[in-house]
Amino acid sequence: MHPYADILHEQLLAFHPLDDDAWEDLMMPWTEVTIKRKQPITRVGETEKYLYLVLEGAQRAYYTHHDKDVTLVFSYPHSFSGIIDSFFLRQPSLYQLDTISESRMLRINYHDFQLLMQKHRSIETWVRVAVTKVLAATLQRQIELTAFSAEEKFTALLRRSPQVLNLIPHKHLASYIGVDPTNFSKLLSTVKI
Numbered sequence: 001m002h003p004y005a006d007i008l009h010e011q012l013l014a015f016h017p018l019d020d021d022a023w024e025d026l027m028m029p030w031t032e033v034t035i036k037r038k039q040p041i042t043r044v045g046e047t048e049k050y051l052y053l054v055l056e057g058a059q060r061a062y063y064t065h066h067d068k069d070v071t072l073v074f075s076y077p078h079s080f081s082g083i084i085d086s087f088f089l090r091q092p093s094l095y096q097l098d099t100i101s102e103s104r105m106l107r108i109n110y111h112d113f114q115l116l117m118q119k120h121r122s123i124e125t126w127v128r129v130a131v132t133k134v135l136a137a138t139l140q141r142q143i144e145l146t147a148f149s150a151e152e153k154f155t156a157l158l159r160r161s162p163q164v165l166n167l168i169p170h171k172h173l174a175s176y177i178g179v180d181p182t183n184f185s186k187l188l189s190t191v192k193i
Helices: 005-013 020-027 084-089 110-119 121-147 150-160 170-177 181-190
Strands: 031-035 040-042 050-056 059-065 068-075 096-099 103-109
Touching: 005 020, 005 050, 020 110, 020 121, 050 084, 050 110, 068 170, 084 121, 103 110, 110 121, 121 150, 150 170, 150 181, 170 181
Parallel strands: none
Antiparallel strands: 031 103, 040 096, 050 103, 059 068, 059 096
């Protein structure tokens, strides 16, 4: 039995159930990795090799535009991580994934994952459902970015992920909601947490 089977099973079930044979096969190829804080996991131009499940620590995916980093997404304990579009499309990443804090993660490589999707229809269905849910969340985030005020963006972030205030430096949270770091401290004092 994989030492993190319970965590892995819980997170997989959050998207879609798997049949017993698929679950047993999917559990096996995950390996544990620890990456020090403030280290790149996937760089711009690299093709993502792994899908990760975060056990400890926090990570940030960001895009650099004219020397300004724009935070796209955070991952933290018991969420999946990796540059998902690069992983599945086998294309170079347009953005970077770094650790914010020392991170312990499970990972599965693309080749093993692809073989499992070919062998088990329920894993392929799991991927379709998971990617569709990620797309829905991305579209919701797009609505927030284009229509919400800074206070509404911050409130939405805290409603989704209240733990980020303790895990993520405020400068990265400011980048995520699209405000200057100095204005972020004003948000902290005005928004009821």
